[in-house]
Amino acid sequence: MDSELKEILKGIKGNRDFYPEDYAEYKVIFDAMHNISKQFGYELYEGPILEYAKLIEYKSGQNLATETYRLLDREKRKLVLRPEMTPSLARLIVNQHQRYPKPIRWYCLPRVFRDETPQRGRVKEHFQLNADIIGVNHPAADAEIIALTTSIIKTAGLKDEEFVCVINSRELLQSYLEFLDIKKKEEVIRIIDAKGKYVQNAIEADLIKKGFKSSESKVLAQQFRTIWQQDPRKEKNYPDIESKSDLAQYLDKLMIIEEKEVKAALESIGLSPEQTSKVYDFTLIKGIPQDVIVALKSLEVGDRVKLAIENMEELLTYLESFDVIKNCEFDMSIARGLDYYTGVVYEFLDRTGSVARAIAGGGRYDQLVESFGGGKIPATGIGIGETVLHSILKKLNRFPSYKHPAEIYVAAISEDVMPAAAKIARDLRKDFSVVFNPFGWKLSRQLEDAGNRNIPNMIIIGKRDLDEDKVTLRDMKSGEQITVLISKLKEELDAKIS
RNA sequence: GCCCCGAUAGUAUAGCGGCUAGUAUUGUGGAUUGUGGCUCCAUAGAGGCAGGUUCGAAUCUUGCUCGGGGCACCA
Numbered sequence: 412m413d414s415e416l417k418e419i420l421k422g423i424k425g426n427r428d429f430y431p432e433d434y435a436e437y438k439v440i441f442d443a444m445h446n447i448s449k450q451f452g453y454e455l456y457e458g459p460i461l462e463y464a465k466l467i468e469y470k471s472g473q474n475l476a477t478e479t480y481r482l483l484d485r486e487k488r489k490l491v492l493r494p495e496m497t498p499s500l501a502r503l504i505v506n507q508h509q510r511y512p513k514p515i516r517w518y519c520l521p522r523v524f525r526d527e528t529p530q531r532g533r534v535k536e537h538f539q540l541n542a543d544i545i546g547v548n549h550p551a552a553d554a555e556i557i558a559l560t561t562s563i564i565k566t567a568g569l570k571d572e573e574f575v576c577v578i579n580s581r582e583l584l585q586s587y588l589e590f591l592d593i594k595k596k597e598e599v600i601r602i603i604d605a606k607g608k609y610v611q612n613a614i615e616a617d618l619i620k621k622g623f624k625s626s627e628s629k630v631l632a633q634q635f636r637t638i639w640q641q642d643p644r645k646e647k648n649y650p651d652i653e654s655k656s657d658l659a660q661y662l663d664k665l666m667i668i669e670e671k672e673v674k675a676a677l678e679s680i681g682l683s684p685e686q687t688s689k690v691y692d693f694t695l696i697k698g699i700p701q702d703v704i705v706a707l708k709s710l711e712v713g714d715r716v717k718l719a720i721e722n723m724e725e726l727l728t729y730l731e732s733f734d735v736i737k738n739c740e741f742d743m744s745i746a747r748g749l750d751y752y753t754g755v756v757y758e759f760l761d762r763t764g765s766v767a768r769a770i771a772g773g774g775r776y777d778q779l780v781e782s783f784g785g786g787k788i789p790a791t792g793i794g795i796g797e798t799v800l801h802s803i804l805k806k807l808n809r810f811p812s813y814k815h816p817a818e819i820y821v822a823a824i825s826e827d828v829m830p831a832a833a834k835i836a837r838d839l840r841k842d843f844s845v846v847f848n849p850f851g852w853k854l855s856r857q858l859e860d861a862g863n864r865n866i867p868n869m870i871i872i873g874k875r876d877l878d879e880d881k882v883t884l885r886d887m888k889s890g891e892q893i894t895v896l897i898s899k900l901k902e903e904l905d906a907k908i909s
Numbered sequence: 910g911c912c913c914c915g916a917u918a919g920u921a922u923a924g925c926g927g928c929u930a931g932u933a934u935u936g937u938g939g940a941u942u943g944u945g946g947c948u949c950c951a952u953a954g955a956g957g958c959a960g961g962u963u964c965g966a967a968u969c970u971u972g973c974u975c976g977g978g979g980c981a982c983c984a
Binding site: 478523 | 911984
């Protein structure tokens, strides 16, 4: 084979092929997304895969811009393959929102592209459900998006205890930092966001000191951090580290290590010891929403912070009404999207230990539309990628085994009954999924064919039966056969296929 | 962008310096003209790409490509 062609046939890195068996798995997720969005009364829209590069550059950060697929059209205009849907949605809204009564509830299942290195739960091209409520800044809108997402994740196959929605408020975080008179808010948020990493780095450094190889230390420290974060303070299944060294000691010390490292980082950017300690204590507040609200209320804070706390409390009441409170936690250390979001932010995390990445993430972005010149239009929304969810469900073995779509295989025994067989197939297709074999194959071969494809029922059409206006209906699994009048065929099949 | 592991027919694999590349399964055609999934026969199909070492490379080596995992980054 031509060598160049051979390379080409491998396909483009990080871009996927979906063979029917593969697609069937993704379809479970897609169906959940479409069905639940519809259940919630969201309207389907779509946009172009190509956008002007400037549309993305306007709002998304530099990093996103560099990892976007870029191309030029004939006029040498800079275009991109859309890396996310929100800019396109904002464009649609800016252009024509006056046509639509508010709030707008729209959803979309676009294929989006990012030219970045693939790893678990991340490829260069994926489907990402976007659901947004535009035109109200009511906390119930955020709660509804969370309820919608919860429902999609559960319908796709995860159980309540296998995922969690962690919620924070950028408003609250920022106003608290302001209350503490901290200027470098962005840097503080960045440090808080990377808390786990400080622990990991400390463990890694210590392992190297104890004589572990650098690459080994990295892996062990990573495992340790992951388990610890998913299951803090509980003693379970820590990796082999214990047998390899006296690392079991870390179990008790992780909280202390984290505190020490994070505080050092905070002080290194100029916070006073008092500020540092208040910020750190604040980030420790997390858990079930009711408890967090109580903890927040006991803090000594200013009016703006109080207002933000009240907003969180209001959100809580809607989460209760929508019956998703059991799936939610408040966590003051979640930062997300440094400059994009304006209010509540949330992300859905895996609790089964399968994938460290977020299943979905979203938040309130009240200024995005305005920044495109569209007037003050508040909005909140979520993006749910299909890859992380698929990867978790796959690991948990939740996908049903592949089934051929056809329920019925219509076999003609000889060429002379072909027209009659074709008519029967045509009629049956009004109610069923039907494979018709018009190729003049011998019956034995058609039986084998239907068997190979696991099609459960076969209708055998031959001259003998046909002379009496009958056909043979065979159950492929049991091998049982009956002859039925053509006029009774649908009735008979309805009973078998429910 | 960086680091680790990997790559042999569609799939799963064997060989690890002597290849005419083996096996299983799948595909195609047939044995079997109204009853399959068994069996038998025939047939098709492979060392990711490019270079180096060597008398000789699937095997050793370098770069690239693709796949898996991680870092950084990010939704």
